[in-house]
Amino acid sequence: MSAVPEAAPGTVRARRVAARAGRSARRLLAYTVLLSFSLYILGPFAAIMVTAVGQEWFGGRWFPGTWTFKWFTFARSLADLPALLTNSLVIAGLSIVISLAVGLPTAWALAKRQIRARGLLIALILLPRMVPPITIGLGVSREFYNFGLVDTHIGVAFAHSILIIPLVVLIMSATFEGLDDRVLEAARVCGANSFYTLWNVVRPLVMPGLLASALFGLITSLNEFTLTLLTYGPRTITLTVQTYIAISQGFKEVASALSVILIIPSLILLILIQKQIKPENMVGGAKGL
Amino acid sequence: MTSKQHAMGRTPPTGGVIGSIADVLGRVRHARPSTLLFLAPGVVYLCIFFVYPMFLTIQTSFARNNAVGYTLDNYRDILGSSYYWDVIGLTLVLAAATTIVSIGVAVPLALVLRKRMRGHALVRVLVLAPLLILALVSALGLLIIWSNTGWMSKLIEVATGASVNVDYTVHGLIIFYVWLYAPYTILTTLAAIEGIDPAVEEAARVAGARPRQVLRRITLPLALAGIRAGSILTFLLAFEAFSIPLIAGGNHRPLAVVVYTEAAVFENFPKGSALAVIMALIAVIVLVVYQATFSGRWRSGRRA
Numbered sequence: 352m353s354a355v356p357e358a359a360p361g362t363v364r365a366r367r368v369a370a371r372a373g374r375s376a377r378r379l380l381a382y383t384v385l386l387s388f389s390l391y392i393l394g395p396f397a398a399i400m401v402t403a404v405g406q407e408w409f410g411g412r413w414f415p416g417t418w419t420f421k422w423f424t425f426a427r428s429l430a431d432l433p434a435l436l437t438n439s440l441v442i443a444g445l446s447i448v449i450s451l452a453v454g455l456p457t458a459w460a461l462a463k464r465q466i467r468a469r470g471l472l473i474a475l476i477l478l479p480r481m482v483p484p485i486t487i488g489l490g491v492s493r494e495f496y497n498f499g500l501v502d503t504h505i506g507v508a509f510a511h512s513i514l515i516i517p518l519v520v521l522i523m524s525a526t527f528e529g530l531d532d533r534v535l536e537a538a539r540v541c542g543a544n545s546f547y548t549l550w551n552v553v554r555p556l557v558m559p560g561l562l563a564s565a566l567f568g569l570i571t572s573l574n575e576f577t578l579t580l581l582t583y584g585p586r587t588i589t590l591t592v593q594t595y596i597a598i599s600q601g602f603k604e605v606a607s608a609l610s611v612i613l614i615i616p617s618l619i620l621l622i623l624i625q626k627q628i629k630p631e632n633m634v635g636g637a638k639g640l
Numbered sequence: 641m642t643s644k645q646h647a648m649g650r651t652p653p654t655g656g657v658i659g660s661i662a663d664v665l666g667r668v669r670h671a672r673p674s675t676l677l678f679l680a681p682g683v684v685y686l687c688i689f690f691v692y693p694m695f696l697t698i699q700t701s702f703a704r705n706n707a708v709g710y711t712l713d714n715y716r717d718i719l720g721s722s723y724y725w726d727v728i729g730l731t732l733v734l735a736a737a738t739t740i741v742s743i744g745v746a747v748p749l750a751l752v753l754r755k756r757m758r759g760h761a762l763v764r765v766l767v768l769a770p771l772l773i774l775a776l777v778s779a780l781g782l783l784i785i786w787s788n789t790g791w792m793s794k795l796i797e798v799a800t801g802a803s804v805n806v807d808y809t810v811h812g813l814i815i816f817y818v819w820l821y822a823p824y825t826i827l828t829t830l831a832a833i834e835g836i837d838p839a840v841e842e843a844a845r846v847a848g849a850r851p852r853q854v855l856r857r858i859t860l861p862l863a864l865a866g867i868r869a870g871s872i873l874t875f876l877l878a879f880e881a882f883s884i885p886l887i888a889g890g891n892h893r894p895l896a897v898v899v900y901t902e903a904a905v906f907e908n909f910p911k912g913s914a915l916a917v918i919m920a921l922i923a924v925i926v927l928v929v930y931q932a933t934f935s936g937r938w939r940s941g942r943r944a
Contacts, residue, residue: 381752382757384749385749385753385759385763388745389763389766392766392769392819394781395778395785396773399781399784413794453681453682456678456680456681457678460678465675466675475686476686479686481927482694482924483895483896484882485880485882485896486919486920487694487697489700489899489913489916490692490697490913491693493693512685512689513689570771570772576775576882577882577883581904591774591776594780595883595886598776598779606780607780610774610781613774614774614777
């Protein structure tokens with residue numbers, strides 16, 4: 352008689368304890384997943400940082416024997432960093448301008464006009480992102496060689512724009528589609544001419560899309576290796592190509608010092624954009640599918 | 641008024657005001673300059689910097705090396721040689737393995753991140769890191785950390801007692817590729833899983849489904865579209881990878897590296913171009929087949 356009321360709370364309590372144990376086990380598992388992923392991503396950067404300031408890191412040591420800043424001096428003497436940075440940024444800037452100039456009208460037409468072969472047109476615009484860059488690059492290098500565009504900033508920018516324009520069209524046609532026709536009509540009714548409407552009504556409304564396009568253009572241009580390698584020359588050598596040269600020469604310490612200098616702009620960019628742009632949108636943008 | 645709107649093919653949801661605005665807009669639309677004018681810059685650019693270079697690559701692929709005239713020899717050489725078949729096989733294996741491992745990383749990570757536990761925001765930023773940092777810089781870090789004396793190798797040796805060697809191996813390349821290209825799969829998977837209405841899973845739970853059943857029958861099928869969208873990007877990027885295998889591949893040379901070596905190092909542009917054309921064909925075919933297979937399976941799964 353007395354065993355029954357004692358047993359019942361006992362089982363409930365036992366179940367609660369078991370549930371709590373299950374919850375904390377799941378919590379532990381979840382944190383293990385998060386932590387190991389973070390270490391997996393952060394590890395290489397930590398390794399670069401330590402390599403850049405370390406010396407006598409051999410013999411199975413976990414950390415370098417002594418610390419030094421001499422690799423940075425080496426990196427500075429090995430490469431003309433200001434020139435590299437200028438080249439990279441000039442090429443990226445030109446690429447963004449070209450891509451916006453070419454991509455914006457196309458995006459507008461896709462978003463606001465009735466186009467019959469719409470699907471086919473979109474497929475054609477995305478095609479440069481589906482074909483391997485090396486396949487385009489071989490042809491581009493021959494074309495540029497014929498027209499004297501090899502080793503010119505504008506040439507490399509034209510090559511990079513092949514990959515950036517599809518992104519601009521994707522991002523901007525989505526942005527233009529979100530633009531309410533009634534707002535444009537209201538501006539027109541109030542007597543604004545096309546240019547005034549474009550600059551004072553449309554531009555502020557599509558600014559987030561424009562910024563996202565420019566950002567993707569910048570990242571794509573700075574990162575692009577294949578098309579740069581096939582069109583660059585001594586006057587247009589970029590940060591990416593110089594990093595490749597440093598790594599392929601086998602000087603891991605010097606390459607690390609160079610990389611530390613390179614990472615800083617990317618980190619600033621990362622912090623700047625993570626609140627501005629939804630990560631989900633980045634994927635479509637990043638590859639253009 | 642109403643009949644006129646129907647005649648215009650527009651049925652506005654609210655009243656006549658929006659309807660008449662739509663009518664006006666319809667007329668304005670027809671009055672604008674030709675759509676072709678807007679499309680012209682894009683079409684011209686596509687022709688000059690994509691169609692024409694592709695034409696040059698294809699034309700070169702039929703040329704003789706250092707001789708006049710056209711030939712099929714380049715393709716015959718490539719398709720008749722086991723070396724090139726091995727290269728194509730290696731490239732496909734690398735891309736497929738990278739895709740599978742990426743999905744294996746993405747799904748658990750997305751399931752955990754969805755819970756929004758403490759520190760999840762930081763991990764979300766870390767997912768973006770490989771997309772924004774120069775791939776070659778990342779590759780250098782990966783080379784250092786996974787080298788025979790690197791931290792990862794040591795950690796694994798301490799933990800399991802087995803020594804690992806990833807320098808210039810296929811599994812080493814897969815580890816690098818996953819680090820670089822998994823974020824695409826992770827982001828779309830996360831977006832898809834976070835887009836699932838919790839009520840659907842709750843309904844399954846109330847109906848008596850165990851957590852594993854909810855995952856298998858509800859969550860994963862609903863996330864499949866997102867997983868597919870990201871994993872095809874991961875696959876294509878791994879298939880086209882050039883800079884990473886160039887510095888970390890050693891003797892394992894996938895297609896992009898072999899194309900470059902043929903064209904730039906051996907200066908046999910015709911053969912390199914032929915291989916590049918084959919590579920592009922494989923990429924496009926894989927893309928089409930991948931989309932068709934997955935959407936087909938998804939549809940039949942829904943029907944069942």
